[in-house]
Amino acid sequence: MIGLYRRLRAAGVLGLNDRNANFIMRHNPRRLYPLVDNKIQCKRRLQQHGIAVPELLGEISSQYEAGHLERRLAEFDQFVIKPACGSGGDGIVVIMARQRNGWVSGSGRILSLTDLQYHVAGILAGMYSLGGQRDSAMLEALIHPDPVLKSVAPEGVPDIRIIVYRGIPVMAMMRLPTRRSGGKANLHQGAIGTGVDLATGTTLKAVMNSSVVDQHPDTSASIEAFQLPDWQELMLMAARCYNAVPLGYLGVDLVLDRDHGPLVLEMNARPGLAIQIANGSGLRSRLSLIDRLPDPETLNPERRVELAIQYARAGWQEPKQAQDTRPRAAASTSGCSS
16 A cells, blocks of 8 residues: 555655645635635626626525525526535536426426425525535526537536646646436546646546546547637636635636637635546646746736646646746736635
């Protein structure tokens, strides 16, 4: 066991205890957690900083409001119900259409008004929230994935996770829903995770349930070397999220919407470590490179993205260009405290 630990350490793999003690506890102030743990607060904070997010259609915070849910849903045929403080993708109900006898869910099941009221009541009671705390239910606009993603994600909404360290993107993966995952981009439920080259926005190796795959199991379409559209914009949005909520170790989840382009879905103060498996590379060595830079937080988002691309092109070795890291324009820090 000690030998395995040393080999993983030598390969630059970041472990759970190391992540918690040396990166999350050191760089993520507790006072900022509510701004990411509560999706409604997070959405509003991002909007204040001009970062595009899916539209919030409404919030349900009491059982009385849940009892009058039909009135709240009257004007919407498509929407998503989410727990504001949920985790792991649990408690999310996707509604694709309205029918005379109810609503059609993402899985094709017909849900009645009573079904939706029962689900919202469970959200309010804390069934899906962190620590079982009382929660609010949010109604969010349905994401329509960019058609270019259809070959690698025939159903559900794929998302892109970017780890941002001290304001600089350091690793990315795309999570692809499958029939096995029920159309959800959740790796623990059978979705695919594929690494993304930060320099080019093309996909690398992919894993599904800890096994390497190169084709989507539902379509046999190739997953490797897929070019993500708007990659530069996705990287810049992730870097700008640090300006909105300055957590030093941050996970940013983005989607590509058919009508609205790149959107930030949510942020995470404790992003998981499976992204290393999808990339076939360790996080720790990349974080150590960033720590050798003088005050990267003072750089503007565009410069931080430039540095990420330089490091990626250099194979995450020390590129000569990274030596000059003085800010071209200081990043604004106004309004970043809770």
